[in-house]
Amino acid sequence: AQHIRLAVVAGDGIGTEVVEQGLLALESALHGSGTTVATTDFDLGARRWHATGETLTDTDLDAIRAHDAILLGAIGDPTVPSGVLERGLLLKLRFALDHYVNLRPSKLFPGVASPLANPGDVDFVVVREGTEGPYVGNGGAIRVGTPHEVANEVSVNTAFGVERVVRDAFARAAARPRKKLTLVHKHNVLVHAGHLWRRTVEAVNAEFPDVTVDYLHVDAATIFLVTNPSRFDVIVTDNLFGDILTDLAAAITGGIGLAASANINPDRTAPSMFEPVHGSAPDIAGQGKADPTATVLSVALLLEHLGHTDAARRVEAAVAADIAERRGAERVRSTAEVGKDLAARIAG
Amino acid sequence: AQHIRLAVVAGDGIGTEVVEQGLLALESALHGSGTTVATTDFDLGARRWHATGETLTDTDLDAIRAHDAILLGAIGDPTVPSGVLERGLLLKLRFALDHYVNLRPSKLFPGVASPLANPGDVDFVVVREGTEGPYVGNGGAIRVGTPHEVANEVSVNTAFGVERVVRDAFARAAARPRKKLTLVHKHNVLVHAGHLWRRTVEAVNAEFPDVTVDYLHVDAATIFLVTNPSRFDVIVTDNLFGDILTDLAAAITGGIGLAASANINPDRTAPSMFEPVHGSAPDIAGQGKADPTATVLSVALLLEHLGHTDAARRVEAAVAADIAERRGAERVRSTAEVGKDLAARIAG
Ligand SMILES: CC(C)[C@H](C(=O)O)[C@@H](O)C(=O)O
Ligand SMILES: CC(C)[C@H](C(=O)O)[C@@H](O)C(=O)O
Numbered sequence: 001a002q003h004i005r006l007a008v009v010a011g012d013g014i015g016t017e018v019v020e021q022g023l024l025a026l027e028s029a030l031h032g033s034g035t036t037v038a039t040t041d042f043d044l045g046a047r048r049w050h051a052t053g054e055t056l057t058d059t060d061l062d063a064i065r066a067h068d069a070i071l072l073g074a075i076g077d078p079t080v081p082s083g084v085l086e087r088g089l090l091l092k093l094r095f096a097l098d099h100y101v102n103l104r105p106s107k108l109f110p111g112v113a114s115p116l117a118n119p120g121d122v123d124f125v126v127v128r129e130g131t132e133g134p135y136v137g138n139g140g141a142i143r144v145g146t147p148h149e150v151a152n153e154v155s156v157n158t159a160f161g162v163e164r165v166v167r168d169a170f171a172r173a174a175a176r177p178r179k180k181l182t183l184v185h186k187h188n189v190l191v192h193a194g195h196l197w198r199r200t201v202e203a204v205n206a207e208f209p210d211v212t213v214d215y216l217h218v219d220a221a222t223i224f225l226v227t228n229p230s231r232f233d234v235i236v237t238d239n240l241f242g243d244i245l246t247d248l249a250a251a252i253t254g255g256i257g258l259a260a261s262a263n264i265n266p267d268r269t270a271p272s273m274f275e276p277v278h279g280s281a282p283d284i285a286g287q288g289k290a291d292p293t294a295t296v297l298s299v300a301l302l303l304e305h306l307g308h309t310d311a312a313r314r315v316e317a318a319v320a321a322d323i324a325e326r327r328g329a330e331r332v333r334s335t336a337e338v339g340k341d342l343a344a345r346i347a348g
Numbered sequence: 349a350q351h352i353r354l355a356v357v358a359g360d361g362i363g364t365e366v367v368e369q370g371l372l373a374l375e376s377a378l379h380g381s382g383t384t385v386a387t388t389d390f391d392l393g394a395r396r397w398h399a400t401g402e403t404l405t406d407t408d409l410d411a412i413r414a415h416d417a418i419l420l421g422a423i424g425d426p427t428v429p430s431g432v433l434e435r436g437l438l439l440k441l442r443f444a445l446d447h448y449v450n451l452r453p454s455k456l457f458p459g460v461a462s463p464l465a466n467p468g469d470v471d472f473v474v475v476r477e478g479t480e481g482p483y484v485g486n487g488g489a490i491r492v493g494t495p496h497e498v499a500n501e502v503s504v505n506t507a508f509g510v511e512r513v514v515r516d517a518f519a520r521a522a523a524r525p526r527k528k529l530t531l532v533h534k535h536n537v538l539v540h541a542g543h544l545w546r547r548t549v550e551a552v553n554a555e556f557p558d559v560t561v562d563y564l565h566v567d568a569a570t571i572f573l574v575t576n577p578s579r580f581d582v583i584v585t586d587n588l589f590g591d592i593l594t595d596l597a598a599a600i601t602g603g604i605g606l607a608a609s610a611n612i613n614p615d616r617t618a619p620s621m622f623e624p625v626h627g628s629a630p631d632i633a634g635q636g637k638a639d640p641t642a643t644v645l646s647v648a649l650l651l652e653h654l655g656h657t658d659a660a661r662r663v664e665a666a667v668a669a670d671i672a673e674r675r676g677a678e679r680v681r682s683t684a685e686v687g688k689d690l691a692a693r694i695a696g
Contacts, residue, residue, distance in 0.1 A: 082543070115574045117463060134501075134537070143507075147507050150504065150506050151541045152503060153540060155501040157498070157499045158498050159491075188424065189434060189588075190487065193487065193501045195489075195499070198430075219595035222570065222599065223595050223596065223599040223604070226574060227463050243567050246567075247571050250571070
């Protein structure tokens with residue numbers, strides 16, 4: 001695209017701070033390329049909810065749809081009841097825009113301190129299903145607040161939904177040097193959902209015969225993530241397991257300050273959404289303490305998705321170089337300082 | 349008890365190997381105490397299923413009920429379809445015998461190599477709910493094997509079930525020096541179940557005013573388990589989150605070869621069950637490679653549950669001493685050798 005229409009949902013807490021730096025990086029990456037960016041700010045999140053009671057209206061959604069991509073900061077605020085913004089805004093965006101591939105790369109950049117004593121080379125990507133599983137919001141409760149309360153949560157998994165994300169994961173594995181795909185589930189307990197996932201992976205494997213497949217129960221996968229993360233190349237998993245594994249993956253590769261994500265609609269029937277894995281971090285919000293690197297890396301995923309591959313590589317290289325120099329730095333830089341340094345590096 | 353009637357379910361794979369050593373430790377711990385043990389072996393698991401198609405009959409269950417406790421090795425075998433033995437035997441035991449407290453201590457023994465660079469002091473216990481949540485087996489699927497398949501899994505959570513395990517966790521926290529309880533859930537997404545857990549913890553806290561309570565989303569909890577495991581004292585969580593967190597907890601404290609567990613029926617309406625956290629490990633079964641320490645530590649939990657506190661302490665001390673001496677050992681001992689060494693130490 002010669003012109004990118006970008007919807008910006010800065011959101012809550014540190015969201016606004018990191019998004020500002022993400023936009024700076026984006027500008028810098030496209031400078032002189034002939035591609036221009038026009039941003040539309042969407043006032044969504046805690047402020048809006050307090051003011052109007054709205055989380056995401058049909059009008060908002062239609063307006064967002066008219067963009068090429070979405071950059072999102074973080075959603076969630078302690079002053080809003082738990083679940084209201086998550087379900088009503090963040091997950092609503094992912095579901096309504098059919099972001100069925102929630103892509104979360106995990107890479108241990110040279111110079112980053114891992115909490116692991118011997119992390120080895122870590123470079124894998126989690127393909128987390130984004131529109132099904134226990135995230136569908138099909139739960140309910142009866143006799144709430146009484147001793148007879150029953151609260152159910154339903155995980156919904158369809159052949160349609162599982163197959164499309166599994167195929168996407170296979171394609172990504174096939175394009176990587178190691179060509180290895182690990183299905184993570186818990187099919188010995190969640191037998192119905194688990195067997196659907198398992199059969200689907202087996203079936204789609206026939207289309208990608210050069211991809212090696214293995215399987216781990218989610219509990220065992222957490223063990224390998226701390227004892228031998230190098231064993232992973234591409235992981236495909238459901239929405240909830242993916243949520244859990246990617247936070248752990250972020251932790252072993254230097255923390256959620258560095259973890260990027262893309263909520264992709266591969267069919268391009270709606271804009272994809274790029275966001276750091278971290279949350280709104282109310283404890284450090286407004287203090288310039290947040291690391292914008294995860295957002296800048298999410299901008300790289302955005303550029304890649306829109307076909308600006310060279311620009312994406314430049315952003316990643318700038319982050320890698322910046323991180324390498326952090327080691328032994330005397331002073332922790334502010335959010336804006338990191339953003340400025342990254343933008344300068346990206347510009348070259 | 350002056351006489352312990354022990355049901356032994358060695359199960360599959362390395363189950364038989366580790367249970368043998370667990371029994372040796374039990375004998376050694378009670379030697380000279382006046383308390384005797386009579387074991388009944390139950391032929392349950394893959395062999396029985398292949399021979400008869402049975403997993404756990406009502407007759408088996410009635411016979412098991414007539415015991416004071418159960419020692420279980422491991423269940424699951426690659427020759428049996430996934431879920432058959434897990435659901436039909438292991439989980440059936442936990443559910444039928446109302447093991448609503450699945451207790452899993454995590455302790456980093458001096459001398460154990462953690463995959464973490466700086467683990468710090470790790471000594472917490474996970475109280476995993478054992479009879480509800482996504483483990484209830486209330487899933488189902490339609491149009492299986494067609495492009496229109498829908499596979500659902502239902503997590504069932506009741507005020508009755510949540511309250512009793514939360515109260516147990518509070519009591520455990522109150523009895524520990526730090527008196528700290530962390531609820532782990534995902535109440536911003538699983539709002540119905542999550543809010544039930546949250547409200548219940550708040551309500552029961554009134555009965556235990558000296559216990560400090562905090563909350564973590566399950567994804568964030570995995571981060572803290574690798575960046576700051578010392579922050580945990582008692583964790584209370586649902587069946588699935590507990591499954592995931594306790595494997596990770598085992599990994600950071602030296603591996604599942606050391607992780608013990610107790611499936612407790614606190615009301616003592618049925619025997620409680622003691623088992624290592626690890627599985628049947630078909631890859632190393634029959635080779636004398638399995639570490640029986642997790643089973644021996646599970647025997648300590650068994651002794652504690654039956655009121656033999658001193659014997660339990662001796663078993664734990666023997667394990668701690670054995671582990672401390674492992675450091676720098678030239679040779680990896682066999683299952684039987686570790687068992688023999690532990691039994692000798694327990695005897696004093
Ligand atoms: C905020 C929350 C709803 C969200 C999720 O669970 O998906 C977050 O944890 C994430 O991983 O993006
Ligand atoms: C074997 C399996 C059903 C079991 C579970 O998920 O509870 C195991 O992983 C465990 O943690 O005891």
